[in-house]
Amino acid sequence: MTSSVLIVGGGLAGLFTALKLAPRPVTILAAAPLGAGASSAWAQGGIAAALAEGDTPEDHTRDTVTAGAGLVDEAMALGMAQEAGDRIRDLLSYGVPFDKDLEGRLIQSREAAHSARRIVRVRGDRAGAAIMAALIEAVRKTPSITVQDSFSAEDLIVSDNRVKGVIARDNQGISHAFYASEIVLATGGIGHLYSMTTNPVESSGIGLAMAASAGAMIADAEFVQFHPTAMAIGRDPAPLATEALRGEGATLINKADKRFMVALHKDAELAPRDIVARGVFAELMAGRGAYLDCRTAIGARFPEAFPTVFEACKAAGIDPVTTVIPVAPAEHYHMGGVLTDARGRTSLTGLWAVGEVASTGVHGANRLASNSLLEAIVFAARIAEALPQNVAPVSPANKINLHPEPGLDIDQLGVLRETMTDHVGVIRDRVGLETALWTLADIETSSPSPRLRAMARAALFVTVAAHQRLESRGGHFRSDFPETVQSLAQRSRLTLDDMRKHVTLIIGA
Helix, strand or coil: CEEEEEEECCCHHHHHHHHHHHHCEEECCCCCCCCCCHHHHHCCEEEECCCCCCHHHHHHHHHHHHHHHCCHHHHHHHHHHHHHHHHHHHHHHCCCCCCCCCCCCEEEEECCCCCCCCCCCCCCCCCHHHHHHHHHHEEECCCCCCCCCCCCEEEEEEEEEEEEEEEECCCCCCEEEEEEEEEEEECCCCCCHHCCCCCCCCCHHHHHHHHHCCCCEEEECCCCEEEEEECCCCCCCCEEEECCHHHHCCCCEEECCCECCCCCCCCCCHHCCCHHHHHHHHHHHHCCCCCCCCCCCCCCHHHHHCCCHHHHHHHHCCCCCCCEEEEEEEEEEEECCEEEECCCCEEEEEEEEEEHHHEECCCCCCCCHHHHHHHHHHHHHHHHHHHCCCCCCCCCCCCCCCCCCCCHHHHHHHHHHHHHHHHCEEECCCHHHHHHHHHHHHHHHCCCCEEEEHHHHHHHHHHHHHHHCCCCEECCCCCCCCCCHHHHHHCEEEEEHHHHHHHHHHHHH
């Protein structure tokens, strides 16, 4: 099957790229029916955009740089903030029903580490789902877009130093070749490398592993954001108690009804996410428990103001109007990924990356709340503009093995995910990271499943980068190197060869 442009991933970044490319022919390759496997649809917060009177892109950039702990590419961040208004208008044109006041103006709220109210939402906590629903409808009405769902990508086809296609397996485990002149990776993040995550199962680091295996440069892999208030109710993925609840005044308390964030940061519950996550983690490790208390700040308004969270609470037997919500940190967003330039180009000819799988430099060491959806649409539009206009489909490069993939070993998958949560999670140290390297390297070598090997490969990039960074910064915290070192304020970069050499150095394999 051939197409001039092939987009791998059916989340916000992939769909927006396809729509901005119209009427150019494009094929979307998705692992699940559109929207079903996209973390974008689960986003509760909204999109950050400096649209209110008195707010500016420069202010938005300043907040982004501050949250990013010294590693944000300021020029990239400013460009993103300046284009936010145009991209919000694009979404409105696609039918996204952002909340508006009686006079038709966008209602904007505030989230942690923002200096102004600049988050556009849909019904409080339903922005992601509403945006995805509108874009899916727009895609279905666009004749230039072909959707091939239920295909799980697992490898890139590379020939003559150029990426020329994708190998993907269907629901029966049979692999197929999809050839194209240009490939856009929009495969999402790495959430399911962790046992506690807010992301759908499709967010398993496959895009990162594919790109790295083909020779692409991976940047900032160590920087993983853990959302401090995932609902600890035994569900996988863990439902998210949106940060907007704290923006509305909800507080974090322990079993003794004591607020613990007040002593840890001047902004208390609205401190940057990494600080709040460590605060929650410390209470849990000390046996004091951690709970989100919405009773006073939101109370009876909860069902209407935050319907998604309310429904998740009720399903778990919790009434958040009168009862506190148990919470724990969970993997939420990966600041690292496949290195791209300002137009979404990777280090490989013919390969582009957008959304969470990409590392553009706008997030630095710690993503500012609600910048993720903004980054996805800004860089999707840039890729659509930068892709070559007159490209012809390429010919098949090689034959494909049509044998079904061996099934995932559930026990081995569980070991991988527990290893990442225990040793490459909220708090890290040398012993834990080296333990993880041994375990992950063994899985990558021994597993008969190509998918599990790819997940282990992606996990190794995160672990190696974390092992190499001998400081604490943003989403990366080393208890054995708890201070931030100014001389180390540089983005990390790793190729597959770099990663393997480091693993060999540590475990001698």
